[in-house]
Amino acid sequence: RAKAQGRARYEIFNAQMHTQAMKRLHLENDLRKALERQEFLVYYQPIIMLNNGQLVGFEALIRWQHPTRGLVAPGEFLTVAEETGLIVSIDSWMLHTACQQLAAWQRAFSNTALKISVNLSARDFLGIHLLDEVEQALVKAGLNSSCLTLEITESMLLDNVEDTIKLVASLRERGVQISIDDFGTGYSSLSYLHRLPIDFLKIDHSFVSNMQVSDKNYKIVSTIVTLSNQLGLEVIAEGIETLQQIEQLQRLGCKFGQGYFLSRPLPPQAAEALLMRNTFL
Numbered sequence: 001r002a003k004a005q006g007r008a009r010y011e012i013f014n015a016q017m018h019t020q021a022m023k024r025l026h027l028e029n030d031l032r033k034a035l036e037r038q039e040f041l042v043y044y045q046p047i048i049m050l051n052n053g054q055l056v057g058f059e060a061l062i063r064w065q066h067p068t069r070g071l072v073a074p075g076e077f078l079t080v081a082e083e084t085g086l087i088v089s090i091d092s093w094m095l096h097t098a099c100q101q102l103a104a105w106q107r108a109f110s111n112t113a114l115k116i117s118v119n120l121s122a123r124d125f126l127g128i129h130l131l132d133e134v135e136q137a138l139v140k141a142g143l144n145s146s147c148l149t150l151e152i153t154e155s156m157l158l159d160n161v162e163d164t165i166k167l168v169a170s171l172r173e174r175g176v177q178i179s180i181d182d183f184g185t186g187y188s189s190l191s192y193l194h195r196l197p198i199d200f201l202k203i204d205h206s207f208v209s210n211m212q213v214s215d216k217n218y219k220i221v222s223t224i225v226t227l228s229n230q231l232g233l234e235v236i237a238e239g240i241e242t243l244q245q246i247e248q249l250q251r252l253g254c255k256f257g258q259g260y261f262l263s264r265p266l267p268p269q270a271a272e273a274l275l276m277r278n279t280f281l
């Protein structure tokens with residue numbers, strides 16, 4: 001009996017593993033075709049100046065319009081995209097598309113100060129192409145490099161600190177700005193922070209989202225704002241969901257913010273409607 005049960009369990013386990021493997025294989029196949037089939041979309045989330053509610057720019061966030069699954073969020077495919085290396089082509093497409101869109105908006109709204117932030121993955125830093133990609137995207141779009149911010153995470157530094165620092169430095173020499181995304185969630189932040197030539201810290205949404213009820217989170221946010229000021233960096237709060245959080249962040253002197261309370265990430269046409277309004281709060 002024990003043996004039969006064992007075998008049954010083994011078979012269930014096997015079947016589950018098989019389903020998982022098939023799912024993953026399908027995802028990988030679909031992902032390979034997604035670029036040429038033009039299934040990716042860019043959504044734009046407004047970044048706002050918290051003291052006056054003015055729109056300063058957008059963060060570009062990828063979405064996948066899957067033929068049968070509908071709109072798929074990046075959390076569901078980025079890991080596979082990274083493991084297969086497809087992320088490099090995806091991010092290159094993203095960089096080009098977001099720069100083109102920003103340039104078009106700058107012209108349409110006579111607003112050359114409008115900015116765009118694009119997320120990078122650790123894989124983008126392994127190749128030699130990143131600097132060329134960025135250069136090409138800027139030139140093709142006719143965009144001033146100071147309008148582009150690249151978002152990196154602390155974890156990208158783990159593999160190869162020296163090379164990453166060098167690459168970040170050359171991107172910045174090209175005039176592009178650099179953000180540390182999800183700040184406070186990685187390791188060793190402080191040990192390299194002073195060596196990295198960066199412009200912005202983005203406070204992770206996990207600290208912001210309940211800072212009004214958690215004294216600990218409030219203190220963490222407050223400390224990151226102070227740290228940014230001390231280091232001469234600008235600070236952006238992510239994941240603002242309530243007016244109370246905005247008021248707290250304003251009091252703490254946090255300059256920029258983004259979050260559902262201000263606006264969800266939007267498809268281009270809806271983002272354009274916000275550009276006409278230009279001001280929040």
Ligand code: C2E
Binds near residue numbers: 240260
């Ligand atoms: P992220 O760069 O930290 O982006 C912020 C995420 O928080 C976005 O999720 C955004 O939709 C979400 N968010 C914005 N406001 C709020 C809020 O008020 N509350 C909450 N709970 N969430 C909020 P999204 O779009 O699903 O993207 C997830 C992550 O995927 C991003 O985190 C980024 O790391 C990555 N990602 C997105 N687009 C790209 C891309 O083009 N390339 C790469 N390499 N990574 C990307």
Ligand code: MG
Binds near residue numbers: 059181
């Ligand atoms: Mg980001």
Ligand code: MG
Binds near residue numbers: 119181182
């Ligand atoms: Mg990120």
Ligand code: MG
Binds near residue numbers: 182202204205238
């Ligand atoms: Mg983040």
